[in-house]
Amino acid sequence: MYETIQYLVVDGVATIELSRPDKLNAFNRTMIAEITAAVKEAGKDNNVRCLMFTGAGRGFSSGQDLADVDENMDHGQVLREQYGPMMKSIMNLEKPVVAAVNGVAAGAGFSLALACDFRLASEKSSYINAFINIGLIPDSGNLYFLQNLVGYAKAVEISVLGEKISAEKAKELGLVTKVIGTENWEEEVSQFTGYLAKLPTKAIGLIKRNLKHADTLSFEEFLEVEAQGQRIAGLTKDHQEGVQAFIEKRKPVFMGN
Numbered sequence: 001m002y003e004t005i006q007y008l009v010v011d012g013v014a015t016i017e018l019s020r021p022d023k024l025n026a027f028n029r030t031m032i033a034e035i036t037a038a039v040k041e042a043g044k045d046n047n048v049r050c051l052m053f054t055g056a057g058r059g060f061s062s063g064q065d066l067a068d069v070d071e072n073m074d075h076g077q078v079l080r081e082q083y084g085p086m087m088k089s090i091m092n093l094e095k096p097v098v099a100a101v102n103g104v105a106a107g108a109g110f111s112l113a114l115a116c117d118f119r120l121a122s123e124k125s126s127y128i129n130a131f132i133n134i135g136l137i138p139d140s141g142n143l144y145f146l147q148n149l150v151g152y153a154k155a156v157e158i159s160v161l162g163e164k165i166s167a168e169k170a171k172e173l174g175l176v177t178k179v180i181g182t183e184n185w186e187e188e189v190s191q192f193t194g195y196l197a198k199l200p201t202k203a204i205g206l207i208k209r210n211l212k213h214a215d216t217l218s219f220e221e222f223l224e225v226e227a228q229g230q231r232i233a234g235l236t237k238d239h240q241e242g243v244q245a246f247i248e249k250r251k252p253v254f255m256g257n
């Protein structure tokens with residue numbers, strides 16, 4: 001169905017594998033459109049309770065395909081029409097999103113990993129804010145995410161120096177959730193995403209929604225947003241199941257509704 005990505009749903013986990021391995025999964029217009037469509041598909045599908053991104057071959061994504069860049073390109077327009085909608089589709093997804101970073105994540109590939117809720121880092125992965133090396137500024141929400149994750153001082157260092165950051169260093173900086181050895185990679189990624197896919201999905205979506213409001217609302221306004229969210233969570237079957245399971249001293253079985 002898709003040309004530049006593989007989209008697969010297994011046991012509640014949708015995987016988007018970026019599949020242009022010869023270019024370390026660099027983005028072209030088709031890939032950006034296909035990712036945006038696949039994320040929307042995952043959002044609509046009630047069977048999907050977790051979304052995961054990964055890369056085919058030895059890279060996660062090397063960012064914009066530089067062979068497609070020409071001097072007449074309006075970069076602002078490319079961001080507004082292509083990268084922006086892709087990043088918004090990820091940010092607006094009210095389901096857990098994991099980047100399983102198998103190799104290098106550079107430029108907008110790094111931005112995509114930063115937009116996810118969790119980053120599982122293969123010990124072989126690395127991270128480069130490569131924009132500066134071609135005279136551009138970090139885009140696709142990169143600085144928004146980066147400053148939230150590591151603060152101004154580190155964000156400026158990573159962006160201006162444009163140096164390659166190892167998986168271990170990324171963990172130390174708080175950029176990634178966990179570093180995983182190559183021998184356990186597939187098993188641990190699948191355990192992690194499988195775990196997320198069994199949690200109360202609606203509550204996760206509401207947690208994500210509330211966190212987005214935390215920086216922008218006053219405390220009073222935030223309490224109201226929280227009350228609205230908790231009202232919705234309180235009406236889910238998963239909430240009933242959670243309480244029932246506690247009373248019956250058993251593990252809850254959440255169905256995501």
Ligand code: T3D
Nearest residue numbers: 022023024026062063064065066067075078106107108130
């Ligand atoms: O308008 C806009 O604003 C557009 C939005 C832009 C957002 C961006 O993402 S800008 C940043 C673009 N990305 C880069 O500048 C990164 C360029 N790539 C690299 O710096 C390096 O390739 C890496 C550090 C990512 C990996 O290095 P290495 O040594 O592991 O691999 P390599 O040998 O450089 O690359 C392997 C192949 O992939 C190679 O092709 P070949 O020689 O085997 O035929 C290389 O040309 C190709 N490749 C890697 N990155 C890209 C690419 N081809 C096209 N575009 C790429 N971004």
